[in-house]
Amino acid sequence: MTVVSGREGSRSGLVPWLLSVLCSAAVMALLGCVCALLYPVLKELRELTVRGEDGAEQKMLGLWSVLVISVGVASLCSASSWVLTHLDSAHSSTQDRDEAGLGRGMAALNGVMAMATVVWSLS
DSSP, X not given: OOOOOHHXXXXXXXXXXXXXXXXXXXXXXXXXXXHHHHHHHHHHHHHOEEEOTXXXXXXXXXXXXXXXXXXXXXXXXXXXXXXXXXXXHHHSSOOOHHHHHHHHHHHHHHHHHHHHHHHHHHO
16 A cells, blocks of 8 residues: 655646546536527527418428437437446446446436427427
């Protein structure tokens, strides 16, 4: 067992933690900017209606376009959750298969909830 002095141990552990926090903040800021740019576009498309040849009004965002957008969001959300779960299990000292399966299940559930949220908000 190696004993590390307090000053060296805290400094070497602080740098990766600080880098992780800064990278997470940058990713969240980028995601916020993307959402801020997409929100007015989707809001306008949701309210926009067009007239067909027979004179009937139809919404611009129909069932299939909402379904495609929601499946895309669900896939992105599930993939990012799964990657985070995989990275967390790869760095942990115990490789418990039950916890890894639970993490993958939560990643899938996260994607389903994202899909339901997008469908609810756009319809």
